[in-house]
Amino acid sequence: MMSYYLAPVQMxxxxxxxxxxxxxxxxxxxxxxLLLSALLLLLCGCRSPLxxxxxxxxxxxxxxxxxxxxxxxxYAQGMIGAxxxxxxxxxxxxxxxxxxxxxxxxxxxxxxxxxxxVSPDLLQVMKKSLEISRASEGAFxxxxxxxxxxxxxxxxxxxxxxxxEVEKARRGMGIDGIIIDEEASTVQLLREGVAIDLGGIxxxxxxxxxxxxxxxGGIRHLIIDGGGDLVxxxxxxxxxxxxxxxxxxxxxxxxxxxxxxxLISGRVAVATSGDASQFTEIEGRRYSHIxxxxxxxxxxxxxxxxxxxxxxxxxxxLATAIAVLEITAVTDLLFKFPGSSALLVDPxxxxxxxxxxxxLTIER
Numbered sequence: 001m002m003s004y005y006l007a008p009v010q011m012x013x014x015x016x017x018x019x020x021x022x023x024x025x026x027x028x029x030x031x032x033x034l035l036l037s038a039l040l041l042l043l044c045g046c047r048s049p050l051x052x053x054x055x056x057x058x059x060x061x062x063x064x065x066x067x068x069x070x071x072x073x074x075y076a077q078g079m080i081g082a083x084x085x086x087x088x089x090x091x092x093x094x095x096x097x098x099x100x101x102x103x104x105x106x107x108x109x110x111x112x113x114x115x116x117x118v119s120p121d122l123l124q125v126m127k128k129s130l131e132i133s134r135a136s137e138g139a140f141x142x143x144x145x146x147x148x149x150x151x152x153x154x155x156x157x158x159x160x161x162x163x164x165e166v167e168k169a170r171r172g173m174g175i176d177g178i179i180i181d182e183e184a185s186t187v188q189l190l191r192e193g194v195a196i197d198l199g200g201i202x203x204x205x206x207x208x209x210x211x212x213x214x215x216x217g218g219i220r221h222l223i224i225d226g227g228g229d230l231v232x233x234x235x236x237x238x239x240x241x242x243x244x245x246x247x248x249x250x251x252x253x254x255x256x257x258x259x260x261x262x263l264i265s266g267r268v269a270v271a272t273s274g275d276a277s278q279f280t281e282i283e284g285r286r287y288s289h290i291x292x293x294x295x296x297x298x299x300x301x302x303x304x305x306x307x308x309x310x311x312x313x314x315x316x317x318l319a320t321a322i323a324v325l326e327i328t329a330v331t332d333l334l335f336k337f338p339g340s341s342a343l344l345v346d347p348x349x350x351x352x353x354x355x356x357x358x359x360l361t362i363e364r
Contacts, residue, residue: 050221050236053077057084060091060203062227068214069221069236079217083210087226090209093121094202096145096195103196106187107145110172110194115179115186123185125198125205125313126178132201132317133175135336139329140321141293143173145195151291151298155280166296173293200290203229204271204316211312230270231312241265246272246306246345260345260352263361269312273319274304274347290323299324304347308358309340318342331355 051073057064064087070076095101102122109116118126129142146169154161161169172194179188189196203226211224211231222233223242235241245259264270273290280287280298287298305322309315314337322330322342334340334356341356352362 051076053080055080055084057087059084059087060095060206060226061097061199062203064207064227065225066210066214067223068219070219076219079214079219083213086210086213087206090121090202090206093119094125094198094205096148096197096199103198106189107194107196110189111192112188112190115181115184115188117185118187120185121205121209123180123182123187125202126187126196127180127182128205128313129198129201129317130175130178130180132314132321136318136321136325136333137329138293139324139333140200140317141173141175142196142198142201143175143177143194144291144293145197146170146172146193147291147293147296148197148199149195150296151289155289155298158280158282160282161296169296200273200320201313201317203227204269204312204314206312207231208269208312226312228272229312229316232264232266232268232270235266244270246304246343260350260362264308265359268359269309269315270306271309271312271315271319272304272306273323274345288323290320292324304345306343306345307340308343309337314340327355 050069050071052067052069053073053076054065054067055077057066064084066080066083068076068080092098092100093102096103098104102119106116106118106122126142129140132140133142147166150161150165150169154165172191174191177189177191177194178196179190180186181188207224207226207229208231211222211233214222214224215233220234221236224231230244232242241263242265244262244264246262274288280289285300287300288303290299291297292299303323305319307315307319307322309318318333318337318340319342321333322344325333327344330342330344334342341354341358343352343354343358345352
């Protein structure tokens with residue numbers, strides 16, 4: 001997914017023709033103007049330009065981009081620097097790749113005879129993962145870590161997993177083997193060999209956390225992109241929204257297709273899932289990096305799903321689940337998450353359909 005960012009916005013205020021030649025009247029007007037100036041400062045936040053700050057940062061196996069508009073460039077840059085540190089913190093908690101991550105350590109210590117205290121980030125992501133797994137009837141399954149590692153090995157070897165390999169990778173699967181105590185902030189894994197993979201939700205959690213952090217710091221005009229997982233704040237003043245371009249999978253039939261351009265007013269999360277760059281071809285058939293938990297192999301492509309929802313983690317996980325489900329099941333799933341909609345695109349010809357009421361305009 002590519003994001004189209006808008007130009008900086010200049011804000012200025014000027015008054016003239018107010019003072020008269022009567023000094024006493026001028027004193028009264030001067031006091032009134034001071035009051036009006038104070039009100040203008042409160043309403044507008046400042047009298048200086050809104051600077052555009054754009055930062056890119058590699059983390060969580062992808063590239064994050066933060067674009068913000070603020071009157072105080074130095075302040076905004078400091079806030080964004082702290083946000084990048086926050087992204088790295090979440091990566092250290094939720095990564096399936098880093099041996100030292102909190103998630104990997106939790107899985108290595110399973111099965112747990114007693115509950116294990118975990119960080120707020122891991123607790124929150126695990127809780128949301130189980131919620132969407134139950135709602136999607138397993139189309140989104142955080143316990144597919146063993147299957148994911150198997151699929152990566154087979155992808156490099158250019159072959160499909162063998163039945164006995166899939167059976168072995170499934171041994172630790174099942175969300176019924178996970179017990180979460182939110183009040184105590186603990187997780188208990190009941191199965192040996194469980195391998196939890198939060199790759200379908202952790203980036204969405206990260207962009208949402210960073211968005212909330214920046215917004216609390218007074219930065220409201222911003223967009224955060226974590227490798228296709230976006231959270232949109234207020235667009236720059238005077239603009240109708242953010243323009244987002246959805247690119248298509250790398251197919252000969254889609255080479256000449258223009259990106260699907262969306263205009264989104266803001267204050268929503270957007271996640272796109274598909275096999276534009278992560279796929280493999282085995283025996284003439286294309287397989288996505290997204291696994292179907294019921295088969296243990298990548299779903300047949302090409303395909304592309306864009307979800308608009310209320311928060312980043314929900315949009316991210318729903319996009320993964322919807323890529324696996326049939327259309328009728330997608331409609332049922334979206335109904336369980338009010339404020340969520342999906343745009344399903346066929347990358348071969350650019351045709352698309354909308355499920356739910358998307359808060360956006362398609363400009364194509």
